[in-house]
Amino acid sequence: MGYKNVCFDCRKAFNQGTDYENFRKTKCPKCGIIMKEVSQLFRPPKHNDIKKWEVAKYLMENGFLYQHVFEKIYKTEKAIVFEDYATYPENMRDAKEFVEKYKNRSILD
Numbered sequence: 001m002g003y004k005n006v007c008f009d010c011r012k013a014f015n016q017g018t019d020y021e022n023f024r025k026t027k028c029p030k031c032g033i034i035m036k037e038v039s040q041l042f043r044p045p046k047h048n049d050i051k052k053w054e055v056a057k058y059l060m061e062n063g064f065l066y067q068h069v070f071e072k073i074y075k076t077e078k079a080i081v082f083e084d085y086a087t088y089p090e091n092m093r094d095a096k097e098f099v100e101k102y103k104n105r106s107i108l109d
């Protein structure tokens, strides 16, 4: 799976392919700040859809980089089962619920 680099100031996302060997901090070609690496599952909002960009930024600041988040995790006799991907929210109210609900799956570093 590949990844994307995102600049929240310019509201731009750049596909970076799957070259994890050369995984690197990349500067935004427009404003020069270090961009955030996120899963390629991230679907950038339209450039002028500032509210959706704010939601995406909020999620990422809380450790949700558009990686898969499973809704259900449970144990059976043989294995731990991961089921059903949660859908990433698109408005701030849902985003706050999402962060609260899945905070143990966040990947803050």
Ligand SMILES: [Zn+2]
Binding pocket: 007, 008, 009, 010, 011, 028, 029, 030, 031, 032, 033
């Ligand atoms: Zn930028």
